[in-house]
Amino acid sequence: MNKQEDDFLILKSRLTPAHAVAAVIVLEDGRYLMQSRDRKQGIFYPGYWGLFGGAVDQGEDHLTALKRELREELGFLVRTSAYFTCFDFDFSFAGYGKLSRVFYEVPMKASNLARLVLCEGAGMKAFTASEILSERRVVPYDAFALWLHANRQPFSSGELGAGVSRSGD
Numbered sequence: 001m002n003k004q005e006d007d008f009l010i011l012k013s014r015l016t017p018a019h020a021v022a023a024v025i026v027l028e029d030g031r032y033l034m035q036s037r038d039r040k041q042g043i044f045y046p047g048y049w050g051l052f053g054g055a056v057d058q059g060e061d062h063l064t065a066l067k068r069e070l071r072e073e074l075g076f077l078v079r080t081s082a083y084f085t086c087f088d089f090d091f092s093f094a095g096y097g098k099l100s101r102v103f104y105e106v107p108m109k110a111s112n113l114a115r116l117v118l119c120e121g122a123g124m125k126a127f128t129a130s131e132i133l134s135e136r137r138v139v140p141y142d143a144f145a146l147w148l149h150a151n152r153q154p155f156s157s158g159e160l161g162a163g164v165s166r167s168g169d
Contacts, residue, residue, distance in 0.1 A: 013041035017091045019099050021066040022053035022142060023106040024084055024149050027126055032146060033108065034132055035073070036123035037139070047122075049132060050139035051103070051146075062102045070106070074124075075117040081106045085148060087141055103145045 025033040039047045052073050056065040063081065070076045084103040091099055110126075118124050127136070129150035133143055 017096050018055040020055050020101045021062050022051040022103050025106045025108050027110045031126040033126050035121040038122050045139045048139050049136045051142045066104050073120040
């Protein structure tokens with residue numbers, strides 16, 4: 001078992017689930033800005049790639065939490081965002097009840113990348129959907145949100161989206 005698997009599979013500290021927000025940060029060229037998560041105890045999926053975001057504080061609405069998290073983690077002031085999707089998780093087995101992770105699409109100009117200051121996480125990088133979903137270890141719920149985003153138009157018609165190529169295409 002490698003170190004990354006050990007960090008994820010063998011928990012050495014208590015995890016506290018909470019309502020959370022995540023930013024699907026999309027550059028003009030369609031790449032997604034991702035965070036390499038710290039390898040530390042007490043967080044979900046240490047050492048994985050994930051979306052920027054975090055817990056919703058008491059009394060905070062989702063959009064306010066998103067703006068606060070991106071300011072804290074990147075020094076980025078969100079001017080434009082749009083609700084994308086929401087995943088609900090039932091932590092009743094542990095006494096926390098049902099919790100949500102709300103995803104917002106946040107457009108960003110590539111020229112803003114140089115002005116970002118990484119204040120949380122081990123790194124950041126922009127990836128195409130195919131690069132991040134097929135070649136990296138990604139937080140599972142963030143991976144699904146990215147897959148949905150990359151294949152969103154037209155999702156219901158049965159046509160393939162442009163974001164993720166499939167073998168044989």
